[in-house]
Amino acid sequence: MIAYYFKLSLLSLRRNLLLTGLMIAAIGLGIGAAMTTITVNYLMSANPIPHKSEQLFYVQLDSWDPNQPYTEPNEPPDQVTWTEATNLTAAKQAKRQSAIATSNVVIEPERAEQKPFIASVRLAYSDFFPMFDVPFLYGSGWQNSADQDLRRVVVLSKKMNDELFGGEDSVGRNLVMAGTTFQVVGVLDSWELKPKFFDVTTGAFNEMEDVYIPFLLKQAMELPSSGNNNCWKPFEEGGFSAYLGSECINYQMWVQLDSDAEKADYLSFLHSYVEEQKRLGRFPREQNNRLSDVMEWMENQEVVADDARMMMYMALMFLVVCLLNTVALLLAKFIGRTPEIALRRAVGASKRTLFLQHIIESAMLGVAGGILGLAIAWLGLQGVSGLYGEDTRGLAELDLTMAALAVVLAIVSTVLAGIYPTWRTCSVAPAGQLKTQ
């Protein structure tokens, strides 16, 4: 019987190809626009480290100006000072901890034919690699001892290793950076985080760094600061160490805490740490310490761009228009078929079977619209990448979940759109309609 309904629906849809095409096009465009923007939002708000995001915490302390908060209303700064970065990491009060920062260095490749170039560097502690489950192709992160011993060791990204060492296992090889010889201890496997959650201060979707070296080398080698550097208090004369000792914030602090108890303990540790600093004349503001897990931090930092959200709302309204359009067209179409339905009712078709027949017809439109929508979403995402260029790297790709969602959304919304027209037509009285008209 179902096969018969399919045949009837197909016949009905083919009877007026132009209008059928119009309905499919409307659904397809609506679904396509909605899916394009939903995909961008979905990828922006994705959890970059799902298995661990609730154990990783971003640390904020309020070391800011006594006269005004860092941001209204009384938000603590989004980064920490060098003093806190080094003290908190050295305190080892969490299961794992690492302050991180960015810098850049000139790399002078071994091979003579390669010119020196500038690379951005991630400064980190040894805990960084196990804490963020960083994948390694060769070797590993550096030893704990290398942090304090200021060993000149380096971990390279796969891309950088390909460039410098032709993709060979370069562990143990030397590399001259910032005029100093480093030893390669590890090479990462491909590692792309969307968003790059561990440091969103200059953008949540920036490229990953290609070079990782011990954090404390910043001091030893006087490496320049990059990223956002904010100061509220002028610092004393005294060169680089005066700058590091200042109240300028440029560092991100992460800890791994596996349970609520550990989290509570760590918060009380922070409290006593700040008290101690207050006794030293720092931290003029009230205690305002925060631990935010990965997704809380992403929320706090609003990694989903306003424009992307705005576009999604626009596109959803667009979908509403397309669906209203579909309801109206289906209604017009089904009502035009009243005499035929009355005939079917007269020859014994029950309301139920007629309902089924028309819902199947709507669903078939939905399937076609969904497939068209998928194609349009794909085109739309190409367009979005084209328009935004580098900014949307990896944010404009249709994955299987989204593809499935597109088709399901199309079918569900068309069936919903078909319910009222179907109900209207099926309530036609069997006789009556036969006589007039």
Next chain:
Amino acid sequence: MSELGPIFRALLRNKVGALLLALQIAVTMTIMVNAIHMIENRSSLMARPSGLDEANQFYLSSTGYAQDFNEQLVVEEDLRLIRQLPGIVDATQINAIPLSGGGWSMGLSVEPGAEARGSGIAVYFVDDNGMNTLDVELIAGRNFSASEIGYRGRNATEWPQNIIITEAAAKELFPDLSVSEAVGKTVYINNDEPMTIIGIMDQLQAPWVGWSAVERVMLVPQRTLFGSSRYFIRTEPGQRDAMIKATEKLLLDRDVGRLIRNVRTMEETRDDSYRGHQALQTILWVIVTVLTIITALGIVGMVTFSVNRRRKQIGTRRALGATRWQIIRHFLVENALVTSCGLILGVGSSIALNIWLVDVFSLPRVGWHYLPIAMAVLLVVGQLAVLGPARRAAAISPALATRSA
């Protein structure tokens, strides 16, 4: 002439169909008004003048890596040689590029002390050729002299005596003074370090286009010795691309152990900075256009169905003496009625959505003039969409009236 009354009463008998179309028109109008408002809003952001001669400017970075790299000597010689190139108007060292997104800002206050209210201001370190290179005009006071230009190490905390600020910065610091009265005034940086305003320039944008105080800029007469220097270069009109090549060659030929990188024009920088705005505008245009087309096609579809269903009625009307035009007009009036209801609804929902956008995305309020424009556009689109099927309706033979069934 009109048949408004009967058409309206007949429409009330088919409420749902009419209501659906009216709703569709209302939502379409809502999107249209707010999208065009957003587009206009972004356009006006992009239209703000930067104060630069963007078409004829480019910049590059020079980063020393050799152990014996003497930044001070290299920069001075580089700039001297660049300025001598035919086709170059002027060149300066600068720490940050307007519109580029990366730069330095400080707080300035008119009173000394940590409690004084500070105003954020963007900082450009330039030399005495800075103003000419940037193409900004002095409107009061004087430019830096060559002898005033100092050097600034990476960890320097001191500030030089004299600065030049934009008119917008002067208005912020001294709201009650005229531009020329602000010249000679003292302002404080780092709480209590005094600086004197020696000149006011007309207009220059900060590096951050999204900053609310993008017009507040100060020029500081120092050359930075940060290991990596930026040269900002202005060329004769039409010479930019040739000068980029010439300058790169000049600098690369000087073998002093440094890298030249990040060679970019101001036009590229503007495109990059506003790429998000531009992209949003394009996307919104596409949405509005496609939406209008869908609504139009939807009307075509609905009227077609309606004509098909009412063939006999139309034939009867023709038999009773309706001319073709009167049949067409019937559908036009019918559509105009439904569309108008939708548009009235749309005025309300457009304003409601705007209020929400103002709330959530701090967008400015929509200008009232968008409403009548959107209404007129949708009304015309609706009428044009009806025209096709209405003409087919008018072609229905009056003889249909006598055909049974």
Next chain:
Amino acid sequence: MLKMTNIKKVFRTEVVETHALRDFSLHVKEGDFVAVTGPSGSGKTTFLNVAGLLETFDEGDYLLDGQSVKGMSDNQLARMRNEKIGFIFQSFNLLPDLNLFDNVDVPLRYRGFNAKERKERIVQALETVGLGSRMKHLPAQLSGGQQQRVAIARALAGEPRFLLADEPTGNLDSAMAQSVLELLEDINKAGTTIIMVTHDPILAKRAGRNVFVRDGQVTEVTKEAELDELVQKTAQVGG
């Protein structure tokens, strides 16, 4: 009043040419009540369409109220229909979404009367057919006979020179048919020319003049017996 001379109307499809009317001539005088009968396919409906200016014809001449309609533009034809002809259809052809008042109003609107005049005419027409109290009703709320009365009111409201009725009682039971027919007779007595197309000889007998159409041509009959004979004859041939 109405004068058709040697009218020819041919329907062409790719394969066949059907002569719906050939050398069709008829003259109807002012105040006549003419019944046009004939078997199915005889050309009755085509005659009706041509007479009512709903269709054009190929050859011959047609004078309506002294004016030749040949070569008239579509707009002129519409105007003629509107001003001179009142239509009554077999299936009433009321507009289902309009109430009685608005239904009768339709041709008056096209005529361009002002609101006051339209209202007077509508009320009067509906009262003439005995439905003056039901102006706000929709057609679906009425019986078939009542609906046809509304259609007659609509046809009368514009004070046409003649009424063209197409099987006016075809969809009605005999009692209702009877009363509709009486109404038409009253209208005719009041001076309006009526041409009624019907296949029902009993109905036709009540008309003042009978015209029998066969194979697209007219056979004028004057005696009831002749009509009966003709109807009987053709009933065996046609359907």
